[in-house]
Amino acid sequence: MISVVILISGRGSNMASLLAAVDSGTLAVRIAAVLSNRPDAQGLATAAASGVPTRVVDHRQFVAREDFDAVLAAAIDTFAPDLVVLAGFMRILGDRFVRRYAGRLINIHPSLLPAFPGLHTHRRALDEGARIHGCTVHFVTPELDHGPVIVQAAVPVLDADDEATLAARVLAQEHQIYLLAVRWFAEGRLRLQGGRVALDAAQDGAGVLISPAVGAEAAARCLWP
Numbered sequence: 448m449i450s451v452v453i454l455i456s457g458r459g460s461n462m463a464s465l466l467a468a469v470d471s472g473t474l475a476v477r478i479a480a481v482l483s484n485r486p487d488a489q490g491l492a493t494a495a496a497s498g499v500p501t502r503v504v505d506h507r508q509f510v511a512r513e514d515f516d517a518v519l520a521a522a523i524d525t526f527a528p529d530l531v532v533l534a535g536f537m538r539i540l541g542d543r544f545v546r547r548y549a550g551r552l553i554n555i556h557p558s559l560l561p562a563f564p565g566l567h568t569h570r571r572a573l574d575e576g577a578r579i580h581g582c583t584v585h586f587v588t589p590e591l592d593h594g595p596v597i598v599q600a601a602v603p604v605l606d607a608d609d610e611a612t613l614a615a616r617v618l619a620q621e622h623q624i625y626l627l628a629v630r631w632f633a634e635g636r637l638r639l640q641g642g643r644v645a646l647d648a649a650q651d652g653a654g655v656l657i658s659p660a661v662g663a664e665a666a667a668r669c670l671w672p
C-alpha cells in the first residue's frame with residue numbers, strides 16, 4: 448500500500464474526503480501525515496480526529512522561500528511518502544522542491560486549466576461569462592497551476608449562480624476527481640512519463656463531462672446533480 452502525505456492550508460475538505468475514503472475502504476492508501484503551513488488550518492483538527500499525524504511548518508517563520516521549502520521537504524521526508532498531495536495548499540513551491548518530488552506531487556485546482564490559473568477562479572469564471580467551469584487534478588511543475596493534467600470534471604455555470612453556489616458545485620466534483628487520481632496512482636495506473644501523463648484507466652464512460660471517464664457507475668457519481 449502506498450504512503451501519502453497531504454499538504455493543506457485551510458478548511459481541508461479535499462483532505463477530509465480522502466481520509467473518509469480511506470476509512471470506508473474505498474481508497475487503499477496509508478495517509479502517513481497531514482502537514483500545514485498555517486497553525487490555524489481547520490483541517491488539522493479533522494486529521495487529528497482521524498488519528499493521522501499532523502505537522503505545521505509555519506511559512507511566516509521564514510524570510511526566504513527556499514528555506515521554507517527545505518524545512519517543509521524535510522518534514523515530508525520523515526514520512527517517506529510515495530505521493531505528496533496538495534489539497535488547498537496555498538503557498539507557491541520553488542523549483543527545487545518541485546523537482547525533488549517530480550512525478551509524485553499532485554495538486555487540485557478549482558478551474559478547468561489552463562483557464563483561470565491563480566486565485567478567485569469562480570469569480571473570474573462568472574465575470575468572464577463562462578458557461579462551463581470545473582476543476583483539474585494535475586502533476587505539479589515549477590510553473591504555478593500548470594503541469595500535465597490527470598483528470599478534469601466540468602460543471603455548468605447557471606444564470607442564478609454566485610461565487611458561493613458555483614464554488615460548491617465545483618467542490619463536489621473536486622472531491623470525486625481527487626479520489627480518482629489518488630486511487631489511480633495507488634494502483635500503479637498513473638505516472639508521469641516524458642513530461643506527459645500516462646494513465647491506464649477505462650474510457651467507457653464517454654459522453655459525460657469527466658475525463659478520463661471511469662465507467663458508468665463512477666461517471667454517474669461525477670455528474671452534477
Ligand code: GRF
Pocket residue numbers: 455456457458459460461462534535536555556557618621
Ligand atoms: C479547493 O477549491 C482547491 O481546489 C483549492 O483550494 C480549495 C481548498 O479547499 N486549491 P479545501 O481546503 O480542500 O476544502
